[in-house]
Amino acid sequence: MALDTEWIQQQLQNIIQAPFTILPWCPEMIAEGQSAESAVPDKSFVRDSKIYFPFRVVAGESAAFAVEAKHLTDRERKLIEALLWNMEQFWQDGTGTQQPDNPVYAEEERMKRFGQWLIQQAGNLQNEEEVPDELGLRDSLLAYMVPIVLTGEGTQGGAIAYSQLHRLLASYFGGNVLLTPLDEQSWLIMAKKELLLGTEDDRDKDVETRDADFTESLEEVLTAFSLGLYELIANEWVGVFHLAVSKPSILLKSLPKELNLLWETIHLGKIFHVTEHIHFSWELHLERLLNRIPKEQRVQFLEQVMRSSVMLEDAETMATLDIFFQLDCNVSETAKRLYVHRNTLIYRLDKIKQETGLDVRTFNDAVLVKLFLLLYKVTKRK
Structure with a gap:
């Protein structure tokens, strides 16, 4: 097919709002600096101010999409690369079944073993062990890496x-990442921080070319x-x-401790x-503390603090307060975000004060x- x-x-x-052309693949298209006899590259490349996206139409036949480089951001370029590759996998002839002698299969099996070891360690933090040498991951884990857990719900x-x-x-990411299966719908992703933040040289260049405030x-x-990763996987x-x-x-x-923190x-x-659907560990310190308070004490606090909680069950009131707190209790910015007049927001806050006895414009009540x-x-919810 x-x-x-x-x-x-x-x-x-x-999607891009720019013209794309389809060209039969030929060796002359190859990126500058590469041999014209090279195989069709897996990733896009730039030549003569155009970005070329090679892909396989059918077995033994390839082509390329071409677009002027000025029309694409780096993120859009990576997204197109990934999407074209996935289309190839879906439409290519054959079952795509992996075999034990396939290096991709071997890598997956190795990371599955690592995932099993990791889950076992995460459940028994009293007996800390280093990653087994036979998994060949020690050198990678000695570098600064960003850990991310991806988990699905009822994908069926x-x-x-x-x-x-x-x-x-x-x-x-623009480089190799460690992908560890944890179960059928969960993965641990680890990427070197340079892939996300750039090298020190890159950051020095940014400082030279951008105002410090930015x-x-x-x-x-x-x-x-x-956010970009979420959109890609979605x-x-x-x-x-x-x-x-x-x-x-x-x-x-x-x-193992980091995995527990991410869970x-x-x-x-x-x-x-x-x-x-995107959660950051450094943003949930207060939630982490409150979640550990026994239910009886939580209920007691709710009964003592609020004169009436009926109003707070109203969707509009909840949305207003959520945005108000997100924007550091700034009335003007909250009104802009909610697309309401400033006086309308003040009326809502006054009504909350009247019903609950608490004025969220003061620090203690907020x-x-x-x-x-x-x-x-x-x-x-519990």
């Missing part, structure tokens, strides 16, 4: 195959990168999934932030209402 190249071309043009056969997901991630923090970079995954992300660290000895991060995110909302969520 062959790829429907014209349909793909049309879809790319509709829609989960991505290991080889497909690994290729997708390698294309997006230099992104570590958290901002990880957040932006995770195009391939059938069903709901979540990402949990931690800051880079040396994981050789701390990985807990997803658990807390599902309880306290039900509309979100703290009490924030705690109430979080404890109300965890108590209601």
